[in-house]
Amino acid sequence: xxxxxxxxxxxxxxxxxxxxxxxxxxxxxxxxxxxxxxxxxxxxxxxxxxxxxxxxxxxxxxxxxxxxxxxxxxxxxx
Numbered sequence: 001x002x003x004x005x006x007x008x009x010x011x012x013x014x015x016x017x018x019x020x021x022x023x024x025x026x027x028x029x030x031x032x033x034x035x036x037x038x039x040x041x042x043x044x045x046x047x048x049x050x051x052x053x054x055x056x057x058x059x060x061x062x063x064x065x066x067x068x069x070x071x072x073x074x075x076x077x078x
Contacts, residue, residue, distance in 0.1 A: 015042070 003016045015025065023044045025031070032043040066074065 003019060005013050007013055032045055034041045
């Protein structure tokens with residue numbers, strides 16, 4: 001998708017509502033701007049850093065082939 005916005009006084013830009021909603025951005029959230037060649041990429045750091053929380057429980061219910069004791073024993077062997 002593409003959004004077109006104007007640069008306002010002091011270099012301010014408004015992130016379009018649809019984009020803010022999709023990224024879950026709220027007033028006061030911080031974002032990063034990265035310069036890549038001739039393009040600017042906006043990154044929402046809270047989405048980058050929250051990978052552990054976002055994937056929590058994904059493996060729930062999956063059976064392992066080794067018990068925790070067997071894993072510990074295997075990891076302690078040279």
